[in-house]
Amino acid sequence: MATLDDLKKRITSVKSTQKITKAMKMVAAAKLRRAQENAERGRPYSEKMNNIILNLSNNISDKENTPKLLSGTGEEKIYLCVVLTSDRGLCGGFNTNIIKKAKAYFQRIIDDGKTLKIITVGSKGYDQLKRAYKDNIVEKLSFKDSKTINYLDAEKVGKMIIENFEKKEFDICTIFYNKFKNVITQIPQEQQIIPLKSSEIENNSPDDNYEFEPDEDEILNNLLPKNISTQIFKAMLENSASEQGSRMSAMDNATRNAGEMVDRLTIEYNRSRQAAITKELIEIISGAESL
Amino acid sequence: MSELFNLEVINPEKSFLAKDDVREVVVPAFEGEMGILKDHISIISFLKPGIMRVLTANSEEKYYIEDGILEFKDNSLSILTSSVIRYNEIDRVYIEKSIQEAEENLSKEDINDQQKFLISQKIDTLKSIIVN
Numbered sequence: 001m002a003t004l005d006d007l008k009k010r011i012t013s014v015k016s017t018q019k020i021t022k023a024m025k026m027v028a029a030a031k032l033r034r035a036q037e038n039a040e041r042g043r044p045y046s047e048k049m050n051n052i053i054l055n056l057s058n059n060i061s062d063k064e065n066t067p068k069l070l071s072g073t074g075e076e077k078i079y080l081c082v083v084l085t086s087d088r089g090l091c092g093g094f095n096t097n098i099i100k101k102a103k104a105y106f107q108r109i110i111d112d113g114k115t116l117k118i119i120t121v122g123s124k125g126y127d128q129l130k131r132a133y134k135d136n137i138v139e140k141l142s143f144k145d146s147k148t149i150n151y152l153d154a155e156k157v158g159k160m161i162i163e164n165f166e167k168k169e170f171d172i173c174t175i176f177y178n179k180f181k182n183v184i185t186q187i188p189q190e191q192q193i194i195p196l197k198s199s200e201i202e203n204n205s206p207d208d209n210y211e212f213e214p215d216e217d218e219i220l221n222n223l224l225p226k227n228i229s230t231q232i233f234k235a236m237l238e239n240s241a242s243e244q245g246s247r248m249s250a251m252d253n254a255t256r257n258a259g260e261m262v263d264r265l266t267i268e269y270n271r272s273r274q275a276a277i278t279k280e281l282i283e284i285i286s287g288a289e290s291l
Numbered sequence: 292m293s294e295l296f297n298l299e300v301i302n303p304e305k306s307f308l309a310k311d312d313v314r315e316v317v318v319p320a321f322e323g324e325m326g327i328l329k330d331h332i333s334i335i336s337f338l339k340p341g342i343m344r345v346l347t348a349n350s351e352e353k354y355y356i357e358d359g360i361l362e363f364k365d366n367s368l369s370i371l372t373s374s375v376i377r378y379n380e381i382d383r384v385y386i387e388k389s390i391q392e393a394e395e396n397l398s399k400e401d402i403n404d405q406q407k408f409l410i411s412q413k414i415d416t417l418k419s420i421i422v423n
Contacts, residue, residue: 041305048301048371052335052362151303151373210364213322213336222337223360226373233303 004276007269011262018258024090025251032183032244038149039180039237046234049227053196055210056220067217069162069224072195073171078115080138080170080194081105082161084177084235085125086243087144092250094178094186094243095124101188102176106133117170121157121236149236151229158229165194177235178242184249186242193231196224296329297367298345300354300375307375308354310347316368317344318361319412333364340413342378342420343370353378355420357413378420386417393417 057070083102085095109116119139120126126140139160143153161173173194178186212219298316300308317326319341338359345352359372396402397410 038304042303044306045301045303045371048362048369049360052360052371056335154303155373209333210362211332211334213320213325213334219335219337219360226360229373230303 004269004273007265007272011265011269014258014261014265018255018262021251021254021258025248025255028091028244028248028251032241032248035149035237035241035244036180039241042234042237046230049223049230053220053223053227056212056216056223057196067221067224069165069194069228070196070220073168075171076114078117078170078172079109080117080119080161080164080173082119082121082157082173082175082232083125083129084175084232084239085120085122085128086239087123087142088243089124090250091243091247092253094246095122095128097186097188098176098178099125099128101190102129103132105174105176105190106136119157119160122239149233149240151233154233154236155229157232158225161194161228161232162225175232175235177239178246180238180241180245183245186246189235189238191231191235193228196227294329295348298370299367300370300372302372302375307372308345310345312347313345313368314348315344315346317346318370319343319356319416320361327363327368329366331363334361335363336361338370338372339409341416343375355381355416358409381420383421386421390414390417 057066081102083098085098089095106116106118116133116136118129118133118137119141120129120137121141121143123140123142123144126137126142129137141157143149146153164170165173172192174190174192176188176190179189181187294314295312298308298310298313299306315326315328317324319325319339320336321339322336324341325336338356338361340357341355343354343356345354355376355378356370356372357374359370359375362369362371393410393414397407397414402410
């Protein structure tokens with residue numbers, strides 16, 4: 001059995017862990033609010049962008065010559081997966097959930113005999129994937145140094161994807177990220193960005209006849225690469241809100257567990273202290289009696 | 292009858308500007324400057340680097356815009372842009388840096404005519420800002 005001193009030490013150590021997790025929870029809560037605001041403020045842009053693209057693709061005159069970013073290369077051989085994760089740990093199942101979703105998808109691709117290429121954004125994703133898919137990872141990115149999520153970072157990723165696409169390095173591109181629903185629920189998402197999913201296009205009927213200047217194709221050619229960056233940026237924003245939310249609830253749980261542990265240890269400590277006192281008393285009394 | 296319409300300028304981070312008392316907007320569209328008044332036909336176009344002028348009922352504001360998409364529909368004009376700065380808030384250092392970068396890009400060989408055109412537009416606009 002642990003001695004009184006050991007118990008005392010454990011209680012102190014659990015208490016200091018509790019302080020840390022509590023502080024982390026507070027920080028995450030503050031960051032979450034900001035991340036959530038950012039995510040909400042970023043929404044109009046990507047929604048508008050989507051709308052315009054829908055309108056454009058419905059109005060496109062020359063169906064034969066639609067840009068490849070929209071219609072695809074006509075083949076489905078090489079899949080590029082962009083996995084967006086965080087750079088820091090201690091955020092519960094946040095990274096694991098994305099990876100799990102991504103791995104299931106990878107398995108499907110490999111089972112179909114297709115080629116898989118992976119780009120990881122955020123160091124945690126790379127750490128988790130490098131063991132099983134080391135040869136598939138073509139690029140790993142991390143924006144540890146940027147304090148906030150900014151569009152330039154997203155643009156870098158977007159440009160890289162497009163460059164690879166133009167070099168015909170892949171046919172289909174999917175991104176993985178966590179969609180922020182609320183503090184306790186984040187839903188891992190897979191979203192195909194190249195070619196743009198046709199289902200999304202079809203369920204929106206053309207509502208207006210626009211005038212285009214210059215013509216549709218030209219605008220679309222200009223707009224689609226931007227849309228890629230925008231989608232990545234949106235994913236990054238959602239991800240950062242999810243990360244903070246996930247961290248907050250994980251740290252909240254940890255704090256509560258530490259509290260329970262302290263209670264348990266304190267009871268044990270008190271009991272064994274009491275037992276020691278009782279034992280001493282019995283020894284004294286029986287010593288006195290034998291005289 | 293009022294002659295005013297709505298304007299919203301959105302960049303990826305946030306809604307940059309929203310006004311509901313706009314009389315006229317002059318934007319640097321790809322094929323030349325374009326003035327938009329109330330009841331313009333629905334239009335989608337994209338922008339080249341340049342100066343956007345917003346005329347409200349009693350004031351005029353200028354913005355430097357680097358690129359963007361413009362959509363006008365039902366008397367509301369939305370402009371999506373990745374880079375927009377209030378004209379009188381641009382600082383000289385930023386301009387000089389941008390010009391330098393743009394000139395470097397221009398000297399690269401693998402760009403097409405359209406990109407070349409956009410970059411030289413950017414340089415011209417930025418230089419004109421410096422002069423003023």
